[in-house]
Amino acid sequence: MDVATERRLGEQIAGLLAANTTMMADSEYRQPVSHYIDAEHLRRERGLLFRRQPLIVAASAELARPGDFRTVDIDGVSALIVRQADGALAAFHNVCRHRGCRVVDEEAGHKATFTCKFHSWVYGSDGSLRHIPQQEAFTGIDRASRALVPLPVAERHGLVWLGPIDGGAIDIEAFLGPMNAVLAEMKIAEGGVFRFEKYPEQLNWKLVVDTFLELYHVPHLHNKTVGRFIEGRGGIYDQLGRHGRFVAPRKSYDAVRHLPIEQRQLGDHIVGIHRVFPNAIVVWQRDHVEFWTAVPDGADPNRCIVRTWLISPEREVRPADREKWEKNWQILRGTVQVEDFPMARTIQQGFHSGAQDHVVFGRNEPGLHDFHASLAKAMGGGAG
Template identity: 35%
Template sequence: MEKAMQIELSERLLAYNAQGTQALAEAPFRNDVSAYTDRARLAREQELLFRQTPLFMGISRQIPKPGDYLTNHLTGVPILVIRGDDGEAKAFLNVCRHRGAKLLEGCGKGKRRFSCPYHGWTYDTSGALVNILEEKKFGSVDKATLGLTPLPVEEKYGLIFVRPTPGEPVDIDKQLGGLAPEMAAFGFDSYVHYRTTEMSYNFNWKIVQDTFLETYHLPVLHKTTVSPLVDERVSTFDAYDLNLRMVAARRGYEKLADQKPEERDLLPYTAIIYLMFPNTTFIWQGDHAEAWCAYPDGDNPDRTNITFSLYAPSEPVDDSERRHWDNNFDIALATVEQEDFPLSEKLHAGFYSGAQNEIIYGRNEPSLIHYHKSLRKALGINR
């Protein structure tokens, strides 16, 4: 994060502390329960948000060398991202042009040629079909027309975004809505992927973002886990088009008042939470970054698939560093698996009880309000 922004945010946090307040919305916001349960709305979300919108896929150093690749099937579209022989990130539908089999699973390294597990058709990192098994027997086809279907991709600031539908190019700067200089200043192009896990729960995909976009619940749900570390009374909010940044103050941030503004390092004293619209909560955690990505499970509004990834500033060099990153990963995962997500399943089940038609986000939940207003805007709906 740029120094000028660190100074500005530290001044705001200290002012909020002195005034006994935090970033506040103009008024509470009512959201219809059907936003989480309606199948017609989910179908619209799938098409506009998970087919047409560029989505965060990972960081550059997940695929540092030609043939290194990652895959994503959770958008509902099988996606392959691979480092080309020319050093550029490429994205394709992860589908063999022969019979439609999925080509690669998970992630891997050095696949400068890869073959379909069904009939052995072979492709290179540009997506070109380079070999057909027993080609003479198969018959005459034009291999040049049977390459993998490309998807729009852009790699910038160490981040990789892919649009899951062929067509319009990806513009990361436009997608980030003004957050680009901030992302660039973190230097994520040198960060490494440490670990990822995938999980599924019985609640709507948007509840994952809801979980991270307010601190109001910390002293109740996380009384002995997160609350001793984070001061829920003080936080900032800034909108960046459909995206946002929320800064939560860690305990002890008041020490910043004793430092000259130009000497302050805000990062160790805060958790900086970015919502990269529509489905990624990207969190700076003092010495590393986390990404929580949520996806609807098919046409089911009551189930979500989630990935959680930790990105470290460099490869661990010894067991001590590995224990440090494992500890950070395990603590974050345990908190949501033992506290947030089990409660979220009960919360979502309550939507079907008939107890209410609307839920209310308070003035002290401005990030949550902005997120749901952004969803309405992107979907072209008013409720």
């Protein structure tokens, strides 16, 4: 981070810790329960967010060589993303141009061509239709117009964005705005994927993002895990266009906050939690990066698909470092999957009880205010 930002954050965090408080919004925020359980609300989110915005779907390191591919399901759309011979990425609807069968079933791999399992039409890695068995039966069609249907894909800062699924290519630099420089600093492009995991959760997709956007719960829910290392106060939330950066102090900052600002080495004493609109969290952890996405699982507002990546700083993890990264992975799972998500499932259940029509985000939870205001804005409504 630039010197001025580091200085500002260092002073702001020190001031908040000295006052035993945290950054406050002007007032509380009332968030409608219906936004988490209403099927019609989810239908609008799917149309306006998941079909009309670019979404982080992979790390560049997962598609390193020409012919490396990944498939990803977003909102019922199966996409095939392939590294091209010239080093660029291309993405296609994973839908055969003969009778519509899904062409590639594997989640990831390396192939020169893709053969549909139904009647073995063959597509090149550029999506072109290369071979039709019994081709005399198809003399009346134009092969060139039967390539796999392209989807917009973009790659920046070591991350891969798919979409908008409905709509043309998008300028990711412009989309990210002030988040560009922040993501660039994390050097994700130089790293490797130590672990990737995808799993269904019985949660509205927004509860996954909510989990990361306040420190208020850390000394309570996580008192035996990350609460031992991270402060429950002193967090600074900066809105960055439609995205946001939440800087959380580690407990170690307390010992250095009295030093002159240039001696504090702020980066050693913070966790950077970055919300990338609409559905991703990129966590900067001093020596590595973790990122998370949540997408709706079909039309049910109570279900989502969570994807998690742990990015090591080197492309290939040295055998001597494996234990360290494995331990980081276990901390990540132990905190989020063992503590946050089971608690959040009870929220999802309680939303259906009829007990209340809204929940309240305190003045001490400004990251939640900004996340939900950014969604309301994109969906054409006002903030609550």
